[in-house]
Amino acid sequence: MHLSSTLLLLCVGALLKCAAGSEWCYTGCDHTPSHWGDVSSFCLDKRQSPIDIATGYVKTDPNLHDFAFVNFTSKSVIKSITNNGHTVKCKLEENAVEVSGGGLNATYSALQFHFHWGDTEHHPGSEHTINRHRYPMEMHIVSLKKDLAVQEATGDSEGIAVLGFFINATEDGDASGPWGELTSYLTNITGVGTEVNITHPISINDLIGDVNLTKFYRYLGSLTTPDCNEAVVWTVFQEPININKNLIQLFPEKTKLSNVYRPTQNLNTRQVYASPATPLTPGHSWCYDDHCNYSPPYWHVLPQSHCGGEHQSPINIDTKTAMEDENLDDFTFTKFDDKHAIKYIINTGHAVKCVLKEDVVEVSGGGLAHVYSTLQFHFHWGSHDSDGSEHTVDSKRYPMEMHIVNKRKDLTLEQALQTPDGLAVLGFFIQATDSTKSSGGSEAHETNPPSQPASDMDAWNKLTSYLPAIHNISSQVNVTEEISIDDLLGTVSRDAFYRYSGSLTTPSCNQAVVWTVFKESIKVDKNLMKMFPAEAGYHDVFRPAQPLHSRKIYTRSASSAPGPTTQFLLLACLCAFFV
Missing domain, CATH: 3.10.200.10 (Alpha carbonic anhydrase)
Incomplete structure (x- = not known):
């Protein structure tokens, strides 16, 4: 199995040409997200991603134990960074990074990670939302079930594992460090299709920072770009990565790509689960009368209200x-x-x-x-x-x-x-x-x-x-x-x-x-x-x-x-x- 072919097919949000050469996009072409069904019929199915995670309806799963990460601390596994016309993607060294545990039923080889963002600080661009709150950005680490060919993985309901991390903007966060080093490469990939090697010693853990990796949500979903294959076991971590807002703004500014995220899809009959370490506070339900905590006189105290x-x-x-x-x-x-x-x-x-x-x-x-x-x-x-x-x-x-x-x-x-x-x-x-x-x-x-x-x-x-x-x-x-x-x-x-x-x-x-x-x-x-x-x-x-x-x-x-x-x-x- 060649890494290049794997990456081409597995960009959850890294996006590509597909369906007999049909071009898809987020904005500015005939096949925007609402028309992705014309590109691939999978995009119209019932197990699509991303979703809104309504915490009031999430159930705790005691089987979602801690993850085991191999080479997440290595400062040499991030090999290159690419502007593919849909996102910024960082390729990882082949067969070097692995993910297991966390309730996954197999070991997965990490292939790449990429990003989703909006256009300005007023228009955030994470793909998943929490109680309809959208974060400024989202990072996806894409992994393939070991020993499966790409075609086999996309046909397996859990053939692909994606780790999703929300990225939050801070006013005074460190503008240097690992994120400053990574975003410094954006100046070199302003053209679509450009790729440069990563020479700074940056590890995946450096980028994740102090996020608590025992707190996460789990559900079964799909790739978030065509062909939208329903082959993904999703892990969305509760705590966001905090980085300086100026570094986030470099993504749309340098790449000239904006609003590169798919709208949330219907949950349908699926259940979202949480790890035992994830606190599940009651959802912020509202009502018209007094049978809940948030009747009209109290709507103003709801989050993001x-x-x-x-x-x-x-x-x-x-x-x-x-x-x-x-x-x-x-x-x-x-x-x-x-x-x-x-x-x-x-x-x-x-x-x-x-x-x-x-x-x-x-x-x-x-x-x-x-x-x-x-x-x-x-x-x-x-x-x-x-x-x-x-x-x-x-x-x-x-x-x-x-x-x-x-x-x-x-x-x-x-x-x-x-x-x-x-x-x-x-x-x-x-x-x-x-x-x-x-x-x-x-x-x-x-x-x-x-x-x-x-x-x-x-x-x-x-x-x-x-x-x-x-x-x-x-x-x-x-x-x-x-x-x-x-x-x-x-x-x-x-x-x-x-x-x-x-x-x-x-x-x-x-x-x-x-x-x-x-x-x-x-x-x-x-x-x-x-x-x-x-x-x-x-x-x-x-x-x-x-x-x-x-x-x-x-x-x-x-x-x-x-x-x-x-x-x-x-x-x-x-x-x-x-x-």
Whole structure:
């Protein structure tokens, strides 16, 4: 077995050409991560990596004992460093470095290690995340099961072992030492395909530093680049390697490669385990009522939370102070009429969410500065005797609210969450067909005139027919009925709406949302509306209105709305991202 051929096939994140010469990439080509399935069908399978490690659901495995490392202290085994156009990879001396123990069922020969990173300190780039927290970088040490050929290893469910180390940025860490020496070579590999020999005496342990190697997570997964073979037993160490932030920044600066990481994949039925030495504190679960430690008044103390910011959502829309904005032009809704765009429906435990097929539906115009890809839509509701919209209009709450969540096409989701206009959410109030007054009963808040047709009840009947199948939390079912977003919205006018800058309405409450709340409500049969709390098993899933602070609410009125002026409505909640 030749090391060169092994390295070519085994780059977990080191990336390569594959699938009959098809080129893949992270950004800037036809085969970005959401299209890797066109390059290799393995990338669409159910045991893919990386994942988010939700510590509240991790189980301790007493068989995950200490590792045995051979030649991790050797200062001569790191032979060269390469820019392969996808990452920076360091090759190891052939058959010199080994890994065993740690619950592995064999001895593995370490072949190389490589890195994943973002673009700036504000856009981190680790592949795995912990409770949705992404570290600045991640290092992968890739090993092959001894005595297996490459083809045999990629066909073995545990043929490859990868050790993953998070890398954390520090303000005042040592900028010299082993990491300073290693990153000094980046200046010599600025061109794709360049490779230079390592002459400094650097060991793998020098780079790992004082990370506690007895604390780690374990799960079965895949390579994180095409062909995405599901042949990897993953070890992700709990403690990060701490290095100076300026050294981390050299990776994107010198290589001109940025955001070289695959988004996290669905865990599906897999279980993540932890070594006995790994402390498993309860997960930071949040809720809407008081049955957990983190109800809405305490969301701001959650890790990585932005819920205490001054641009939070939802809000109350005061129609008297809303300002006309001539820049709010007509929307363009692409593929909103596609009856096969809804992929599946899931009960998240906080909402009912309908996930769309990737890169099919889009939104632009309407005063938005970018084109947005539609990711999903979800619902908020109250109970059998109370209303549950998130936004309110002149302090009046509607029975339900529907949020259509969209992400800027030019950004990854992680980047969008850090960008003020990275997300655009379209909010629609939902009201019962047999009521012509708002939920508050005020005559001043009449909704659609009785003569206006209700939304397409056939579409709502089809959608709600899936609710009994997702009665259990985390259950999901594929949508096979023909249902389009246009069908669900029906005849609601999309010309009149409110606009403001806000946030996700669930933790982590990132202030990254351009909110559009439409003035006219969707009309749905009240018996279908009752199915949401009845089948999901919970109620009152909405965040209270947040202070407006110094923000302005803008408005656009329909140029030729038929009949009486419809009431000012609002909607907004991006909570489905994190529920």
